Amino acid sequence: MKTANEMEKEFLDGLEDNYGQNLKSWMEVIRKNNFEKLGQIQTWLKKDYNFRHTDAYMLAAIYLNNGKPVYGNENDLLDNQIGKYEIMRPLFDFVSEKILKTVPGSEREIKKTYVSFKKKREFAAVNVKKDEIRLGMDLGDRPFDDKVKKANLTGPMASISHMVVISDNNRFDKNVEELLKTANGRVNEYKIA
DSSP states (O other), X not given: OOOHHHHHHHHHHHHHHHHSSOHHHHHHHHHHTTOOSHXXXXXXXXXXXXXXXXXXXXXXHHHHTTTSOSSOOHHHHHHHHHGGGGGGHHHHHXXXXXXXXXXXXXXXXXXXXXXXXXXXXXXXXXXEOSSOEEEXXXXXXXXXXXXXXXXXXXXXXXXXXXXXXXXXXXXSOHHHHHHHHHHHHHHHSOOOO
């Protein structure tokens, strides 16, 4: 499955071949029409220029991002998420490494508004806040308690149902490791009877 970054790059690489103009020219064409909303631009591109739905969405999103790729590269995406809370970077790096070690074979994928952890499917997600890391997990119908709360994260799918708040390295303990293993097991290691 391609990442958003890969899909955007593929779209941009083929933009002129598929739709007759380069990115700079398309930005000027859109600007001349004084569009302000993504949906307006997308509909117009589909109707007047026969853009495919996803391609129209991507070009509209790039236009509204001042003509720059929305997804860029992973370092830019991560810098955008952590930039205003740079003091949280060491804790984020610690939590990220602990997740990858706790669930061998998992990988980290930087999304626009959050960081995803997955094997085949996403089992955990992270948001960086001013003074905490919110670690969301797919824990199904597990009851909430004083440590494991209802997920309150920006970005991931609704299946990321629970979260723990990590404000220092000591909060990532054996209980958090077990929760991550449980989430991964639910999502990636189910058995078909």
